[in-house]
Structure formats: C-alpha cells, structure tokens
Amino acid sequence: MIKGFKGRLTTPDDTGYEDQRHLWNEAVRTRPALIARCADADDVALAIGHAVHHGLPLTVRAGGHNFAGRSLADGGLVVDVRDLTSISVAPENRVARLGAGLRWGQVDPVLQKHGLATTGGSVSKVGVAGFSLGTGLGWLGRGHGLAGDNLLGATIVTADGAVRDVGPEAEPDLYWALRGAGTGLGVVTELRMRLFPLVRPITGTLVHRLTDADAVLWQAVEATASAPSHLNWAAVLTSAPPIPGLPDDVQGRPVLLLPVFSTGPDGEDDPHVRALRRIGRPLLDTIAPTDFCTFQTSTDEAAPDGMCWDVRSEWLTGLDGPAADHAVAAIEDASSPLSEFLFRPLGGAISAPDAPDTPFSYRHAAFMTEIIANWSSGDGAAERTWSEKGLAGLMHLSAGGPDVNHLGLNESATRTSTAYSPATLDRLTTIKQTHDPHETFQTPPWINPSKTSPTEQ
Template sequence: MIKGFKGRLLTPGDTDYDDHRRIWNEAVHARPALLARCADTDDVALAIGYAHDNGLLLTVRAGGHNFAGRSLADGGVVIDVRDLNGIAVDPERRITRLGAGLRWGQVDPVLQKHGLATTGGSVSKVGVAGFSLGTGLGWLGRLHGLAGDNLTGATIVTADGAVRNVGPSTDPGLYWALRGAGTGLGVVTEFRMRLFPVVQPTTGMLIHRLEDAHNVLWQVVEATAAAPAHLNWAAVLTCAPPIPALPGDVQGRPVFLVPVFSTAPNGVDDPHVQALRRIGRPLLDTIAPTDFCAFQTSTDDAAPDGTHWDVRSEWLTHLDGPAIDHAAAMIEEASSPLSEFLFRPLGGAISAPDAPDTPFSYRHAAYMTEIIANWPSGGGAAERAWTDKGLNGLTHLSAGGPDVNHIGLDEDAHRARSAYSPAARSRLASIKQAYDPEDIFQSPPWVHG
C-alpha cells in the first residue's frame, strides 16, 4: 500500500485493528481508514506523502491521551509514532533525546538513574509528544518552567516530507511554534529536552472533609501566595481514594485533597511544607520523602483506560470564595467517583519576567482549573452537561481561555481559539502557511481567526 514502508499498516479489516486504534478516552469512536504504525522517521515521511497523494485527512497519534481524541479521524490516515521510543541521556550536558512515542512513565525512571528529571506529565501514561507540544504544565513547572520552555530542539517531518532538525538558530519560527502550539505543523519524531537535578522530593497528600474545603483552600491560597518556586501543590475535589486509613463515613464520598510537591533541600522540615500541614484538621497526611517516579505514578489509578471522559478547563486570574463553594457543590453532583474539580497554581518560573518567548499566552494567570467528567458507558450527556455547568460557575475569574491540552469533546472553535492570544494566533498562522500551505495536517483552531 505504501511502497518502502517498514512498519505496520492496519485497516479496519484487520483482526487487531481495534487494538491498535483504541485510545485512552473510550468516548471517541472515530475509525480511520489506515493506521500507519511507523518504524522510523522515513516511515513518517512516506505516510505523509500517501495521505497527501490520496487526499486523506491526516492525524498523528503518540500517547493517545488527549481528551478530545484529536489523534483519530473517521476515514483518515493516522501516523502512529508509538514505536519511536528511543531514549538517550547526556548527564553532563543535562540534555535528553526522547522519541515521540514515549510516555512519561517510560522516561522518568531512565532519567532518575542519573538523578535528573524534566517537566513531565502528572499521570505517567501521558505521552511526551502531546504534553510537550501543548501547555506542558507539570509538577516541576513552577521551579523549571513548562515542557516547551525546556525544549532545546526537535526533529520534525513537515508537510513536504522534509526532515528538519529545528532549534533556536535552525528554522527558528518553527522551533518557537513547537514550544507550546506544535500541532498541525508536522510530525515531531524526537524531542531534545533540558534536564534538572531531582533526587528525592518531599511529596504526599493532605485529605480533608469536603465541608472544610472553603476554609482550608482559602488558607492554602494565602499561605502559598509568596511561596518559593520549589513548592507546588494542587486542590482536587473528588471522591476519597480507596485508603483503609480514612474514616468510614468518607469512604467513597467526596473529599478535598491537597497534593503537595516540594524539592526543598530540608525536605519535610521546609517551613512552607509545614505551613500546609498545619492548615485545618486533615483526615490523612501522607507527606514524606518520596521516590520521584513513585510520585509521578501516584495518580495513575484516577485516570484508568477503558472508560469515558470529557473535560473543561480555564486559566484563572485568581480564586475566590464563591469559586471554591461552586466546586464543592459540583463535586457533590458528580455521577462518577473518578470525576474531579481541580485547581493548579502557576507562578514561579512559569510567570517570571525572564520566561522564554513561546506561544503560551497565559503566563499572567494565577491558576488553571480542570473540570473532569467520567462515565463508564453510554453517551454521557448528563456528565458532559456537568462539565459545562462547572465551567460556567467560574467565568467571572477567567483570564481569557482554556488550556490547549484540556479542550474537551466538541468544544466550539471560539473556545479552542481562545487558548492563545490574538498575537500568538497570528504568528502561528503565518508559520502554518510557511510550512504547510496546503493544510496537509488537520488545521488546529488557532489557524482560523
């Protein structure tokens, strides 16, 4: 079908087609005409040429963990890069080369052998590619910046089949675009990322009763307003995890969680960590020195494969009492124990005056919120309406738009466009015209408008 293709080509008639087609979000049912599981960069170029010559829509699949399932399209060609999974580490220069098919759960243990890490996904099953080409907000973000901030170069196959090694001085416009809005410009086959020493952080969970969420979160916000970048945390309203040590009256019931991550050299004794531990009366406090990789996989069970998901997100200027109360009320209405209402702080290196120039348009925001709905089967109409209701209660705090990595099913083009500022969209559209004038790749929302 594709002369010279060394990998595997699958069509809907193949018995294992569905096994290769399946992605994390089972709510996405698209059935591509061809899955091109590439063995190397040359295969990627061949698959691009095949799709172009046959007038077929082209998408790219790496980790397959995108909520909206943008890696699949009915009747299209999927360039599947999962087998491009090489890792090379230069510990002296603190640089790693990562194949585009890797997930963070494959990367973190290799880097940790050298006592190094980079800003990666908070769920280990998240792919390196989608995370790094989008916002790339991870636990090391406040200390070391977003994933795109730490991208030193990449290998990409563009629409003309050319293999380009881009960096600050080679195809600088394309390099700029890949550091936060790289979809629709080509197929990245390798990432080159900056690394940082991370050996044994202090991490854990503070679990509070839901009725205490207002007072506890407000105190957390005040206690961390001037916290150093080595401290990161989140606020998660969801059902209690299955931990026997929790009281019986909260088992399987909504609670308020505060995950904590600190790289302070004095560990648990860091005063900023201790300040969080003293707030309220937590039902459980698991904060302790922790293996970095163990922490990076600690939330995997909250995002299992084989079920249905939708999400809404927004960058926020600040948090207030009504927003906290709204989130607590919404989680009481959630139909699934896996549904979440989440707030994450920015600041630190993300918002620093000397932060790098990238497409990311919300360094001025103070928080990001995610409203994640889960349902086991069916259409999920009620759950998807729940995400909209959750988002509508926060519009008074909006900094302007959503997180591009957390745009949900069927969100309209205006919402998707607002993931970037008008200036960033204009610059990205010019780069798109330069490298993909025929729109071979599925046009991302920022191209229009």
C-alpha cells in the same frame, strides 16, 4: 500499500484494527481508514506522502491520551509514532533525546538513574510529545518552567516530507511554535529536553473533609501566595481514593485532596510545607520524602483505561469564595467517583519576567482549573453538562481562555482559539501558511491557514 514502508499498516478490515485504533478515552469512536505505525522518520515521510496523494485527512498519534481524541479522524490516515521510543541521556550536559512515542512512565525511571528529571505529565501514561508540544504543566513547572520552556530542539517531518532538525538557530519560527503549539505543523519524531537534578522530593497528599473544603482551600491559597518556586501543590475535589488510613465514613465520598510537591533544601521542615500541613484538621497526611517515579504514578488509578471522559479547563486570574463554594457544590452533584474539580497554581518559573518567549499566552494567570467528567457507558450527556456547568461557575475569574492540553469533546472553534492570544494566533497562522499551506494536517482548529488571522476578522 505504501512502497518502502517498514512499519505496520492497519485498515478496518485487518485483525487487530480495534486494538490499534483504541484511545484512552472510550468516548472517542472515530474510525480512521489507515493506521500507519511508523518505524522511523522515513516512514513518517512516506505516510504523509500517501495521505497527500490520496487526499486523506491526516492526523498524528503518540500517547493517545488527548481528551478530545484529535489523534484520529474518520476516514483519515493516522501517522502513529508509538514505536519511536528511543531514549538517550547526556547527564554531563543535562539533555535527553526522547522518541516521540514515549510515555512519561518510560522516561522518568531512565532519567532518575542519573538523578535527573524534567517537567513531565502527572499521569505516567501521558505521552511525552503531546504533553510537551502543548502547555506541559507538571509538578516541576513552578521550579523549572513548562515542558515547552525546556524543549531545546526537535526533529520534525513537515508536510512536504522533509525531515528537519529545529532549534533556536535552525528554523527558529518553527521551533518557537513547537514550544506550546506544536500540533498541526508536522510530525515530531524526537524531542530534546533540558534536564534538572532531582533526588527524593518531599511529596504526599493532605486529605480534608468536604465540609471543611471552602476554608481549607482559601487558607492554602493564602499560605502559598509568596511560596518559593520549589513548592508546588494542587487542590482536587473528588471522591476519596482508596488510601489506607482514611476513616470509613469518607471512603468513596467527596473530599478535598491537597497534593504537595517540594524540592526545597529544608525537606519536610520547609516552612511553606509546614504551613500547608497546619491548615485545618486533615484526615490523612502522607507527606514524606518520596521516590519521584512513585509519586509520578500515584494518580494513575484516577485515569484508568476503558472509561469515557470529557473535560473543560480555563486559566484563572485567582480563586475566590464564590468559586470555592461553586466547586464544592458541583462535586457533590457529580455522578462518577472519578469526576473531579482541580485547581493548579502557576507562578514561579512559569510566570517569571525572564520566562522564554513561547506560544503559551497565560503566564499572567494565577491558576489553571480542570473540570473532568467521567462515565462508563452511554453518551455521557449528563456528565458533560455537569462539566459545562462546572466551568460556567468559574468564568468570572477567567484569564482569557482554556488550556490547550485540556480541550474537551465538541468544543467550538471560537472557544479553542482563545487558548492563545490574538497576536500569538497571528504568528502561528503565518507559520502554518509557511510549512503547511495546503492544510495537509487537519488539526488543530486554531491555526487554519485558509482563514484570515483573528485580528482581521
């Protein structure tokens, strides 16, 4: 079907199509016309050329963990890079070359053999490419920056079929765009990531009753307001996971989880870790020196395959009492035990004055929130309305827009465009016009070269 193509081509008439089409989010029912599972960058170029010749919508799939399912298009061609899974580590230079089809659960163990790590996803099934080319907010973010901040270079196949190695000196504008707005500009086949020493961080979770959540959350914000960058934490309102040691009366009931992650020199004696542990009366405290890979897979059960998902996110200027009250009330109304309200702090290297110039537009924000809705069957109308209402109750704290890696189903172009500042959108539009003037790549919606730039509208 594509002359010279070495990988696997699958159409709706072929055995195995449903398996090849399947995404993590079961709510996405999109049916592409052709799935081109590429063996190398040359296959990628051939697949792009085929899509252009036949006028097919063109999308790119790596991990397939995007909430909105943007890696597929009805009747389109999918450039599938899941088989590009090479890993090369240069520990002396602290650089890794990662194939675009890798997931973090494949990468972290290899890096840890060298006592190294990089900012990666907090669910091991998340793909390296989609995470790193978007925001890339992970547990090492406060200490070492976002994933895009640590992208040293990449190999990308652009709409004209050219295979390009980009970096600070080669195609600098394209390199800039890849560090936070990398979808829709081409197909990245390899990423070169900066690495950092990491051996047995202090990690774990503090579990609090929902009745104490307002006070605990507010005290946690105050206790970490001046915390050093080696400390990271989050607040998660969700149903209690099956953790041994929890009292029977909270099993499966809404609780407040405070995951903690610290790479500081004082270990468990870190004063900021101790400050978090002293707040309230936790039902359970699992904080201890931990294998990094074990911690990175500890939330996988909260994001299982075979379920339907939607999400709403927003960068926030801070947290206040009404926001905490709203989140607590909302989680009590959630219909699924896997639905959750999550708050993640920024600061540290993410917000530092010397942070790199990338498309990320919310370094001034204090928190990012995710409101994740989950259901097992049906259209999920009630659950999706729940996430919309959840976001609405926090918009008085909005820093300006959502997280590009947590855009949900059916979000408007007006809203998705606020994932970046107007000046950033102008620059991205210019880069899109240069490298994909004919809109070969159909997504994402915020950098469409056929439209005037946002500041001209």
